[in-house]
Amino acid sequence: MNSILLIGGTGFLGSAVVRELARRPASANFQFTLPTRRREKAKHLLVLPTADVVDADVHDPATLAWLMQGQDAVISLVGVLKGGEGQPYGQGFARAHVELPRKIAAAARAAGVRRVLHVSALQAAADAPSGYLRSKAAGEAVLREAGLDLTIFRPSVIFGPGDAFLNLFARMARIAPFFPLAGADARFQPVWVEDVAATLADSLQRAESIGASYDLCGPRQYSLRQLVKYAAAAGGHPRLVIGLPQAVAWLQAWAMEFIPNGPMTRDNIRSMRVASVCDSGCSLPFGRVATPLELVAPTYLHG
Numbered sequence: 001m002n003s004i005l006l007i008g009g010t011g012f013l014g015s016a017v018v019r020e021l022a023r024r025p026a027s028a029n030f031q032f033t034l035p036t037r038r039r040e041k042a043k044h045l046l047v048l049p050t051a052d053v054v055d056a057d058v059h060d061p062a063t064l065a066w067l068m069q070g071q072d073a074v075i076s077l078v079g080v081l082k083g084g085e086g087q088p089y090g091q092g093f094a095r096a097h098v099e100l101p102r103k104i105a106a107a108a109r110a111a112g113v114r115r116v117l118h119v120s121a122l123q124a125a126a127d128a129p130s131g132y133l134r135s136k137a138a139g140e141a142v143l144r145e146a147g148l149d150l151t152i153f154r155p156s157v158i159f160g161p162g163d164a165f166l167n168l169f170a171r172m173a174r175i176a177p178f179f180p181l182a183g184a185d186a187r188f189q190p191v192w193v194e195d196v197a198a199t200l201a202d203s204l205q206r207a208e209s210i211g212a213s214y215d216l217c218g219p220r221q222y223s224l225r226q227l228v229k230y231a232a233a234a235g236g237h238p239r240l241v242i243g244l245p246q247a248v249a250w251l252q253a254w255a256m257e258f259i260p261n262g263p264m265t266r267d268n269i270r271s272m273r274v275a276s277v278c279d280s281g282c283s284l285p286f287g288r289v290a291t292p293l294e295l296v297a298p299t300y301l302h303g
């Protein structure tokens, strides 16, 4: 295996996967192709001599066909947290989580690229309460039906330098005297970005992962309230967290949908109705031991 196409590979997790693969001796000759909508956003990857960051619209079938040429594997990482409202899911979710995997499957088959790694989300299910989770489940189904050498990864929330979760709370704590929090009792089992990246890299080299689906979780479960308090304190600004009643949380999320890049949507609240935790406790495949949040988060939240 020499050439890997990472679709959605310029983001938080994709960048960690590229770094992880690039430093493994077994992948010394790997060449990575990373399509992006905005090349300047991927500056951190341009410095890697084996990474080719290209401006490309991955939703265009002809562009996808061109990107697939000569690849040995595809890693599919595109994900959006805001996809609009609607049934069975909003348009944005349908486009990124269902139609794109369908196009990836078709292009991979046409180009003879059999090996596909796909990143979904923990608790994705056809009957999940949110459009995000339902569309992620539909994307998994589309890829499963395509008859490829597929491995699916379903992480809980991912933490690490540059995450959009703990960093957001730590940043907000700098300006907010207290936290009025929606979904305060929602449960998560955060997993370290480097553990997720290493698991994907392992899987590329392990034939037994073909056809498997892995739920990925860290060692401990937390409520959202605990995580917000922790991030605020670790960032040097301990704050009081006040759980919002459901109706108020709903109104707050609705209002935030009108703010560009607002931190919450009604669909996010629906997602939090299912605990994003692994039934089997701490869970990483291939004998990996998950890294505790408390070991890593203070190193990047402080200051």
Ligand SMILES: NC(=O)c1ccc[n+]([C@@H]2O[C@H](COP(=O)([O-])OP(=O)(O)OC[C@H]3O[C@@H](n4cnc5c(N)ncnc54)[C@H](OP(=O)(O)O)[C@@H]3O)[C@@H](O)[C@H]2O)c1
Pocket: 007, 008, 009, 010, 011, 012, 013, 014, 035, 036, 037, 038, 041, 042, 058, 076, 077, 078, 079, 080, 096, 119, 120, 121, 122, 154, 155, 156, 157, 158, 159, 165
């Ligand atoms: N982070 C988490 O806590 C978490 C938890 C569970 C599951 N996941 C899943 O893990 C995957 C990676 O997440 P991440 O945190 O690395 O996300 P991220 O940092 O937001 O990166 C998303 C990537 O997808 C691309 N992308 C986003 N919207 C797109 C669109 N509409 N069309 C085409 N490309 C688009 C971006 O490319 P550009 O360079 O073009 O912007 C970027 O490379 C996603 O599928 C996500 O659902 C993440």
